[in-house]
Every structure is written in C-alpha cells, then in structure tokens.
Amino acid sequence: xxxxxxxxxxxxxxxxxxxxxxxxxxxxxxxxxxxxxxxxxxxxxxxxxxxxxxxxxxxxxxxxxxxxxxxxxxxxxxxxxxxxxxxxxxxxxxxxxxxxxxxxxxxxxxxxxxxxxxxxxxxxxxxxxxxxxxxxxxxxxxxxxxxxxxxxxxxxxxxxxxxxxxxxxxxxxxxxxxxxxxxxxxxxxxxxxxxxxxxxxxxxxxxxxxxxxxxxxxxxxxxxxxxxxxxxxxxxxxxxxxxxxxxxxxxxxxxxxxxxxxxxxxxxxxxx
Amino acid sequence: xxxxxxxxxxxxxxxxxxxxxxxxxxxxxxxxxxxxxxxxxxxxxxxxxxxxxxxxxxxxxxxxxxxxxxxxxxxxxxxxxxxxxxxxxxxxxxxxxxxxxxxxxxxxxxxxxxxxxxxxxxxxxxxxxxxxxxxxxxxxxxxxxxxxxxxxxxxxxxxxxxxxxxxxxxxxxxxxxxxxxxxxxxxxxxxxxxxxxxxxxxxxxxxxxxxxxxxxxxxxxxxxxxxxxxxxxxxxxxxxxxxxxxxxxxxxxxxxxxxxxxxxxxxxxxxxxxxxxxxxxxxxxxxxxxxxxxxxxxx
Numbered sequence: 001x002x003x004x005x006x007x008x009x010x011x012x013x014x015x016x017x018x019x020x021x022x023x024x025x026x027x028x029x030x031x032x033x034x035x036x037x038x039x040x041x042x043x044x045x046x047x048x049x050x051x052x053x054x055x056x057x058x059x060x061x062x063x064x065x066x067x068x069x070x071x072x073x074x075x076x077x078x079x080x081x082x083x084x085x086x087x088x089x090x091x092x093x094x095x096x097x098x099x100x101x102x103x104x105x106x107x108x109x110x111x112x113x114x115x116x117x118x119x120x121x122x123x124x125x126x127x128x129x130x131x132x133x134x135x136x137x138x139x140x141x142x143x144x145x146x147x148x149x150x151x152x153x154x155x156x157x158x159x160x161x162x163x164x165x166x167x168x169x170x171x172x173x174x175x176x177x178x179x180x181x182x183x184x185x186x187x188x189x190x191x192x193x194x195x196x197x198x199x200x201x202x203x204x205x206x207x208x209x210x211x212x213x214x215x216x217x218x219x220x221x222x223x224x225x226x227x228x229x230x231x232x233x234x235x236x237x238x239x240x241x242x243x244x245x246x247x248x249x250x251x252x253x254x255x256x257x258x259x260x261x262x263x264x265x266x267x268x269x270x271x272x
Numbered sequence: 273x274x275x276x277x278x279x280x281x282x283x284x285x286x287x288x289x290x291x292x293x294x295x296x297x298x299x300x301x302x303x304x305x306x307x308x309x310x311x312x313x314x315x316x317x318x319x320x321x322x323x324x325x326x327x328x329x330x331x332x333x334x335x336x337x338x339x340x341x342x343x344x345x346x347x348x349x350x351x352x353x354x355x356x357x358x359x360x361x362x363x364x365x366x367x368x369x370x371x372x373x374x375x376x377x378x379x380x381x382x383x384x385x386x387x388x389x390x391x392x393x394x395x396x397x398x399x400x401x402x403x404x405x406x407x408x409x410x411x412x413x414x415x416x417x418x419x420x421x422x423x424x425x426x427x428x429x430x431x432x433x434x435x436x437x438x439x440x441x442x443x444x445x446x447x448x449x450x451x452x453x454x455x456x457x458x459x460x461x462x463x464x465x466x467x468x469x470x471x472x473x474x475x476x477x478x479x480x481x482x483x484x485x486x487x488x489x490x491x492x493x494x495x496x497x498x499x500x501x502x503x504x505x506x507x508x509x510x511x512x513x514x515x516x517x518x519x520x521x522x523x524x525x526x527x528x529x530x531x532x533x534x535x536x537x538x539x540x541x542x543x544x545x546x547x548x549x550x551x552x553x554x555x556x557x558x559x560x561x562x563x564x565x566x567x568x569x570x571x
Binding site for chain 2: 050236
C-alpha cells in the first residue's frame with residue numbers, strides 16, 4: 001500500500017472532463033506516490049472552500065482515485081452538496097489540496113477465480129483504476145466481467161471509464177432496464193467461481209453482500225462514509241463490524257472483505 | 273520559541289487537542305520517519321482513556337456545520353488496561369523518536385475512578401503529564417463535573433494526590449461561569465487548565481422536503497447517533513478567545529488555549545490573551561501537518 005506524504009499538498013488542476021452528469025477532475029501530482037487501486041484522497045479546493053450553502057464546505061471530501069496516468073490523478077465527481085459542487089466547478093489552472101493516497105486496496109483474485117467488477121453510479125470510479133491494473137499486471141487472467149448500474153443516461157456516460165461494461169439503468173434509457181444486481185445474480189448462477197469487486201450506493205452493496213454470502217463468493221466492497229480526516233484520527237466514519245464494534249472506513253477500508261460486515265449500513269454522511 | 277510549561281521544556285508552544293490526532297494511525301498512513309521529520313506537536317496529548325473500554329457512539333458521528341464540525345464520537349478507547357498494555361508502548365516509542373513528551377488524557381465519572389486511572393498511569397515513566405477531561409456527567413447529579421465549580425474543586429482536590437506529575441484540567445465551555453470553574457481547578461490543585469473543549473451542539477436529520485409549515489412533523493430525529501455532539505472549528509474561535517481571556521484574568525496557573533486555530537495569527541491571539549501553549553484540534557483533520565506549519569510561523 002502506498003504511503004501518503006505527511007501533510008496535504010497543493011496540486012494544479014490540469015483538466016476537467018464532462019462525462020454526462022459527472023466530472024472527471026484531473027490534477028498533476030508529480031511528487032505523489034502512485035495510488036493502489038481502491039485507495040482514496042481527501043480533496044479541497046484551495047480557493048473558496050467555504051462560503052457556499054450553509055457556509056460550507058469546511059472539511060475536505062474523500063474521493064476514490066478513478067485513474068492514475070503518468071503522474072496525473074483522476075477523480076470522478078458528482079455534484080451532490082456544497083463540497084462536491086465546488087470541486088466540480090474547478091477549472092484548469094486552479095489549485096487543489098490533496099492528502100493521499102489513503103486506505104486499503106483491492107487485492108487480486110486467488111484460486112483461479114474470475115474477477116467480476118460491479119459498480120453503481122459515481123461508485124464506478126475505483127473499479128476503473130482496478131480494471132487498468134488487472135489489464136496491465138495480470139494480462140493472463142481472463143478478462144474481468146464488468147457490470148455497471150446507473151440512474152439514467154446522463155450518469156451512464158460515466159461508463160466510458162471502463163472497458164466492455166454491461167450496463168443497466170433505472171429508466172432503461174441505456175442498456176438493460178434492470179438492477180445491476182440482477183445481472184450479478186445471473187452471472188453467479190452461470191459460474192460462481194468468482195471474486196466480486198464492488199463499489200456503489202449502500203443498498204446496492206448490501207444486495208451484493210447477500211448474493212455473494214449465499215453462494216460463498218468472496219467479495220471486496222469499497223465503502224463510502226462521511227469523513228473528517230481520512231487518516232484514522234477522528235473516528236467519525238465508522239460502520240458496524242460483524243461481531244461488535246466498528247470499522248473505520250478510512251483506515252480499515254475503504255475496501256473491506258464483505259465477511260467483516262454484518263450488513264452494509266446507509267452512508268453515515270450528509271450530502272457532501 | 274521554546275517554552276517552559278509545568279516543568280516540561282518544550283521546543284515550541286504548539287500541541288494537539290485530545291482526540292484529534294491518532295498517532296498509530298498516522299504512523300501507518302504516512303510512515304514513522306516522515307511523521308517524525310516534521311512532527312507537529314511539542315507535546316502530544318492522547319485521546320481520552322477511561323477505566324473500561326468504550327466502543328463509542330453509533331453513527332452518524334459527524335455533521336459539517338457552518339465553518340465547523342459537530343462530532344459525537346463518544347470517546348472510543350481500549351480502556352485503561354488496553355491502553356497501558358497495547359497502545360502506550362507503541363505511542364511512547366514513536367514519541368521518543370519525535371522527541372515529544374506524552375500527556376495522557378483521562379476521564380472518569382467519580383473521583384475514585386479518576387484517582388485509579390491516574391495512579392495506574394503514574395507508574396509509567398512514558399507518561400510526562402496528565403490532562404483531566406471533566407466534561408463527563410457526575411453519576412449522582414447528572415451534571416458535568418466540570419460545569420459545577422464546587423464539584424470540580426472537590427474532585428480535583430481528591431485526585432490530586434494520585435500523581436506528582438503535572439495535572440492539566442480541561443475545562444468545559446458549557447458552564448455558566450468558566451472563570452469560576454478555572455479558579456476551582458486551581459484551588460483544587462491543578463497545575464494548568466486547558467480550554468476550550470467543544471460546545472454542545474445539535475443537527476436534525478433531513479425532513480420531508482417542501483411541506484407546508486403546518487403539515488410538518490414535529491418529530492424529526494437528531495442527525496447524530498449520540499443525539500447531541502460537540503462543535504469545533506473556526507465557528508468557535510472567538511468564543512475560545514473570550515473564555516481564555518476571562519480565565520487568564522482569574523487564575524495564576526498556565527493555560528493551554530484552543531478553539532478554531534487554523535493559522536499562526538489565531539495561535540498568537542490566544543497567546544496574547546494569556547495562553548502559554550496553544551492546541552490545534554479540528555484543523556489536524558483538514559491537514560495533519562497543520563501544527564508544524566503553525567509552529568514554524570510562530571518561531
């Protein structure tokens with residue numbers, strides 16, 4: 001796992017690409033270590049971070065690395081609150097505070113299992129960097145199955161971050177009109193010698209956890225939670241651990257073995 | 273800008289607020305050598321240790337407030353024995369490398385409990401001083417020990433004999449007369465006081481959108497799992513300054529000032545108002561190296 005440099009660092013935004021309802025924020029990070037797939041960073045705009053709706057944002061926002069290309073970090077954003085809105089408004093040349101890479105990573109399939117990557121909405125981000133890594137480092141492994149679910153066509157535009165995806169939308173405007181977990185159930189019925197890599201809304205992850213537990217399929221889930229710090233200091237981002245107590249999503253996750261969870265809780269965070 | 277504080281010689285006046293920096297987690301995230309190369313704190317204050325282990329409050333534990341943060345973490349910790357056995361050796365080794373003395377923060381709901389915590393910790397040479405968290409309800413009255421000057425003086429006097437090491441009393445800002453509480457701590461035998469702790473605060477869970485006022489339910493739930501929490505960050509900076517100034521005018525023991533410090537000029541304000549040390553709290557969450565930046569700018 002890559003260690004983060006101590007202290008936040010100032011990066012320059014090199015580009016912002018429009019992917020339907022999403023923005024792909026790109027920032028040059030010449031001194032930053034390459035993130036491991038699944039890791040995240042804490043992001044804050046250097047200027048005008050605060051003074052928005054309800055005098056927010058104040059805290060940085062946790063965001064998974066979507067890609068790492070030649071010293072450039074990519075983050076996938078959706079405007080869901082004052083922090084993500086400000087990040088979406090960044091323009092090339094503006095400055096961004098970054099602390100990271102932080103947290104745990106996705107681990108390669110074992111026992112000859114095939115990889116299934118399943119993502120929902122903006123949660124497809126860490127699966128993109130994981131697919132890049134699988135293609136580069138494990139070219140001998142059979143190509144991963146990629147299942148992506150979105151609310152509508154404007155969000156399904158994010159699917160271009162991944163290669164050969166099967167797509168579902170809630171309104172049927174792109175791909176199949178279905179829940180992405182219905183595709184997963186069919187995949188696992190066909191061949192359950194697989195390992196699941198999933199990221200997305202909590203109800204989707206909970207459905208994935210149940211489907212995999214029923215079939216004894218190992219699953220690595222990338223969780224989301226409202227965070228203040230991202231490096232284990234605040235104890236604010238916890239989720240219940242199976243058998244009692246809590247996991248800190250920032251340091252025990254964001255990628256956790258589904259077996260560590262009794263259930264996937266609703267995200268513990270206000271619109272960020 | 274070295275500072276003498278309760279017999280400790282410190283390299284600069286910047287320390288951390290209890291519970292805002294997890295040393296072992298920071299070592300794992302950033303590496304020990306990078307952390308020690310510019311360790312932010314001239315002394316390190318542990319999170320609050322209680323007699324029994326605590327898992328902390330149910331989530332949600334955070335709410336982003338206007339220019340601040342409300343937390344209801346609930347003081348999760350491994351308990352006294354877990355701390356002494358499993359955490360203290362690692363913390364002390366790292367602090368030795370970083371040349372920063374350890375101040376252990378403790379909390380108990382009775383004087384007897386606090387005395388036991390102090391006695392057991394006092395035996396450990398890795399610990400240089402104590403901070404006493406008195407923002408804990410008295411088991412008999414339900415009032416925070418630290419909010420009642422009479423109870424506070426009695427508790428501090430009782431536990432004072434449990435250790436010869438410096439004892440800092442961390443005052444609660446949720447009191448009618450904070451200066452009176454500071455005097456009570458001094459009369460009870462405290463070597464220093466620290467303030468301010470977080471201000472009690474609350475947020476409600478989102479209600480149904482766009483309902484007419486009359487149709488709104490009055491039964492909206494609290495957002496935080498612990499119902500109320502503590503407000504910190506820039507939102508409380510001016511409150512902290514007023515309380516530090518009031519306390520400084522009332523006592524003669526040293527003060528650790530904290531509340532909303534983000535930059536050196538905020539630290540300087542607290543020092544000018546009468547603090548000997550300042551603590552960085554919530555700003556550590558936004559930038560773990562904030563304390564180092566502030567200490568450099570103060571030098």
